[in-house]
Amino acid sequence: MGKRFLFIATCITSTLLLATSCLEKNDVYVKIPADQFFDFDLNQKINLSVDYGFKGKDYVVLFDLYDENPIIENENGELVKKDISPIYRAATDKDGKFSGEIQIQSALSEVWLYSEYAGTLSPIQLEVTDNSIMYNQEKYIAKATTRALTPNNHQYPDDWLTLGDWSTLGTPTYLTPGRVLPDAKTLYNINEIFVKYNGTAMEQRDYGKAFFAPGVSSEIKIIKATKVYLCFINSSAGWYNSVGYFSYPTGQEPQSVSEVQRIIAFPSATSIAHKGETGALVSGDRVLLKYWDGEKFHDEFPAGVTIGWWLQGMGFEAGNVKPKVDEKYNRFSLSHLNSDGKQRSVSLRDPNSDQLVAIGFEDNTDLRYNDATFYLQIEEKGAIDESNTPTIPDVGNPPSNTENFTTYYGTLTFEDLWPSMGDYDMNDVMIDYSCKVYKNTSNNRVYKIENQFIPRHNGGTLQSGFGFQLSSVSSGDVSNITIDGAEQSQYMQGANQEPGQSHPTFLLFDNIKGVLEKTITISFELNDLVEANVVPPYNPFIFVESDKGRGREVHLVKYPPTDKADFGLFGTGSDASRTDEGLYYVMNRLKFPFALNLASIKDFPTPDESVRIDLAYPQFNDWVKSEGKTNKDWYKHPAQ
Structure with missing residues (x-):
């Protein structure tokens, strides 16, 4: 009886082992639908949607996605781009929109959106959520804490003037409603000259040499009463710079800094994407510059005055324009007011209109003149003297194939x-x-x-x-x-x-x-x-x-x-x-x-x-068992 039981048990066990073996070999083959087999793909398909909000502008821009922040601050306080390749690049349509399916590494849970084109915020850190990456610039701006315009009881040097209050991060309360950008052609020219970085100083570029010729002026001479608006475009500076203006009777240039009445236009001339969203401005933010007659402000500049520019390097700190500024970082459009005698701003007139002038500032040593980029809107036609202001070269183009x-x-x-x-x-x-x-x-x-x-x-x-x-x-x-x-x-x-x-x-x-x-x-x-x-x-x-x-x-x-x-x-x-x-x-x-x-x-x-991959990389098995849902970076963790 015992031997018969043992024989039966052995047969049952052998049958079960055989069945188990067959099941182990063929179960997946029989039961798992074809589309559910794990594909061992280290990539994930992502629905990417980008909307820069250029509806009606006829403005196509290139944008990149990176797997790390592509911007670093160098030893001179300048923001420079790392020598790394994007994981993806594409062009928007003429309204600044892109939508499509792309592939990126499965291990990525966040990316950085970057574009060198004027009017875009960069870099923007975005999360990968539900196999999607979404960016709408208008919504991003609306959510940005920098746009909360609460009174700050700000401080600034006693002998300076200001057009109004600003938020803790430097966003003026006196911005005009909405945002204003020039036409696409002007944006492409500004982008080529001031925004994109081609590795050379402005004065060394073929088109840039004319900006520094004898007799060229960065000041704007008013010959007819007009309102003047200053519009922010971009900033490539690592510093938190303050930017403003001054005026004087045409032909009576101030000979010393003490003669300059500085007026703060932008307490912090930085993009809201600056250093982890600690900047103040968005492309198209605009303020009305007001004429100071020595006693009060006027909305219009009268004929016979000249507008000059200043930038205070590292001028903004902890919500304030520093009450005591560092004189060695004074930057003026009048070269003789600068300690090094260098030209610190470039103003370029639109050849098709005397109502728009592009302006670029240089805050330190690289002489790219893109540390703060603006354009002026002159309300009245024929209101500025065109004789000493060079025209903006027609060098910008839409992105090429x-x-x-x-x-x-x-x-x-x-x-x-x-x-x-x-x-x-x-x-x-x-x-x-x-x-x-x-x-x-x-x-x-x-x-x-x-x-x-x-x-x-x-x-x-x-x-x-x-x-x-x-x-x-x-x-x-x-x-x-x-x-x-x-x-x-x-x-x-x-x-x-x-x-x-x-x-x-x-x-x-x-x-x-x-x-x-x-x-x-x-x-x-x-x-x-x-x-x-x-x-x-x-x-x-x-x-x-x-x-x-x-x-x-x-x-x-x-x-x-x-x-x-x-x-x-x-x-x-x-x-x-x-x-x-x-x-x-x-x-x-x-x-x-x-x-x-x-x-x-x-x-x-x-x-x-002869070392199996699961032994060489212990997390490989967990990645496989989860069908790619966990341990997505198993290849970064070799066995010790």
């Missing part, structure tokens, strides 16, 4: 024993890539891509080739293909696309061993395609034992094989593909991928030979 590009980069890693499991050290074939995607500014559709692939490591013993397919593109949409850096694959048969494929397919080499550490380039033009259909690295694959054939393709999880793949290998070994459902390169235990795209990761270390 060559500027509208995003560079995608990363590393591809493959296991070459598919459909078997392999050792999962993920180093059999490793290829670094960098792909520059160019888009038309009019519609953000892709017209050209320049690619670089650098085979980095070959840990496998089998001969492997490499290629990629544009799986959502037809062959007729690709032209002017050039491939350089490696001997052409024999399977390309001398063509620039692999023959016999239903989608454009490019084989870059047949044997990785012969091209290790070489740069292989491939460029092609496209017929204005939707960016989502051609996001690098496309549909990359290796073809294993390429010396025997090219049918044994290994792709990223859930990516389709090409028409030349050996379909007889699917569903064998550890592969759980369901070709009838369009599900490919998934594993029957859903534990490891056969290939990985380490998108937007630089210098990913080459894994040690």
